[in-house]
Amino acid sequence: MSSENFKVTTTADETRIQVRGMLDVNTAPTLAEAVDELMAKRPARVLVDLTALDIIDSSGVAVLVKLYKGIRAQGGQVQITGARDQPLAIFKLLRMDKVFAL
């Protein structure tokens, strides 16, 4: 599954989600659907790459939190990496830089 804003690639080892551009109230719902689909597969390891993410808002943060909590609740691992600029500032403000190990 993919859209203009994200790409999901699955290998034997892990599922990789690359998010790019703007993840906000208008674009987050499509990612939220992809997260639901992904969770149905109970992946063991998910890597979220935010290197190409330019802008996020609280709706975008909510989807990442949902992913993080959901996969972990299933016993999976989640790693969120690469945040920079505005997204990094938002994660720091919400003290998520620790949880997400950014």
Added chain:
Amino acid sequence: MSSENFKVTTTADETRIQVRGMLDVNTAPTLAEAVDELMAKRPARVLVDLTALDIIDSSGVAVLVKLYKGIRAQGGQVQITGARDQPLAIFKLLRMDKVFAL
């Protein structure tokens, strides 16, 4: 000389100007200054690369025309390449696609 919008590189053979982003009424004057400086050096061969140019307006076109006419009047060669999307449409509309050999 360079700015956010263009980069001038001079080798033994030629002077290469890469233009990027928006070349418009606000950004064209800086390029116009660079063109004046360049013409003072009477270059034999100038290559203008528009591959990274996203948007142009009539002020931007005017600077390219000034460059083209000026260098040729000095006996130099000018080649303008790589226009795409909106800039290409404007050059076509102004029938400059022939002159510029785009």
Added chain:
Amino acid sequence: MSPPAVRLSMPGSLRYRAVAVRVVAEACRLVSRPDAEGDASSPAYDLTHPFDAAVVSAFAEIFNNIAIHAYGRRGDGGIDIAIWVTDDSIEVELRDHGSPFDLSSVPVPALDELHEGGMGIHIARSLLDEVEYEPGPPNLWRLRKRLEAAPARASAGG
């Protein structure tokens, strides 16, 4: 006529130009890509759609002319912009309180020569369906363009 979807009032100066251009670019998106998410997926406004490219390019020329010619680059007056969007068209009005002029006296540039000026009005007229001007005060520009029947739009890929 129904009220415009978007109204923007701003200084008639080149310094503020990008504010107006971006508003028009977004309004174009609503016409040319109504099925896209309500928002651009990237912070760049992109003019790859020919409709957007045409309207934004034409609008920018008319805006530049108001700032440069009507207000003589003094930035001492405002521009009021109203935008109507429908399923398949956009209409943009610009009103300014600068010097009026006679549009019919502007010559069409001879395109067998290369020009360093006098191309703005020609660009705007060529790219739009209608460019109307009523000298004021306030001077009024009315720009209109219809979306052409979509030539097999590239699939959205979602």
Added chain:
Amino acid sequence: MSPPAVRLSMPGSLRYRAVAVRVVAEACRLVSRPDAEGDASSPAYDLTHPFDAAVVSAFAEIFNNIAIHAYGRRGDGGIDIAIWVTDDSIEVELRDHGSPFDLSSVPVPALDELHEGGMGIHIARSLLDEVEYEPGPPNLWRLRKRLEAAPARASAGG
């Protein structure tokens, strides 16, 4: 108070959100990078300057809330935006005719937990110097931020 530099009136719907966000992003540029060319050099609005990132992020949260909560996603009312820019500050007012609410009753989220909602107001308040709300009609939001003394701004390079 002097009249705002920019006024924007538009539907209070998420579909039009990018119009407003882009206007605010450009207005921020006028404050944070006044020495830059009057225009962005690229069609992307960039939020790499912390001032722009803060103001645009906060504004977007407040705009979203009006569309979602005050207008209940019905898009049946407008938003009027006024922007004042000075050398070192921006002020943005938003007026809507949706349902008023009691801002003081919104709890500050406990940041030792991970939340999937209730972060918007907190983000806006944390990023700005002032966030004021007066229930209406019209409901009024007043957002303010000062530019901090420039920490050795990267040279323009031109």
